[in-house]
Amino acid sequence: MTSTQKQQIEIFRGKGESYAAIAETLGISKNTVKSYCRRHNNNSPFAADPMQSTNGVCVNCGEPLIQTTGSKKKRFCSDKCRLDWWAAHPEAGNRKAVYHFVCPVCGTTFTAYGNAQRKYCSRACASSARRACHE
Structure with missing residues (x-):
């Protein structure tokens, strides 16, 4: 794989392209693209800074949330807000049992x-x- 192909993979992944689309565009194997992305921590499209501030706000108090890339999406700013919200909204739980x-x-x-x-x-x-x- 050439250095220009590596740069193009980074660009396409940043735009949200799939492994298959990138492989077809560059004329290389999909597994080659996938392996390169895994080795260089570019697994997800729209890769961003690890502590990027998003439009997300706390469901309970409205405080702005700081999302961590690669982690589950936050809904609450603190344990206190989480407990308060679930106490006020027990019907929102997905009760399977x-x-x-x-x-x-x-x-x-x-x-x-x-x-x-x-x-x-x-x-x-x-x-x-x-x-x-x-x-």
């Missing part, structure tokens, strides 16, 4: 989050079931 049951004591259907072993809909039903066993 919701289980549906029928109470053996009263027969009502109920849901439980995060506990697949739950048996009773309330503490009253659980205690009445315990009392019924011992009598």
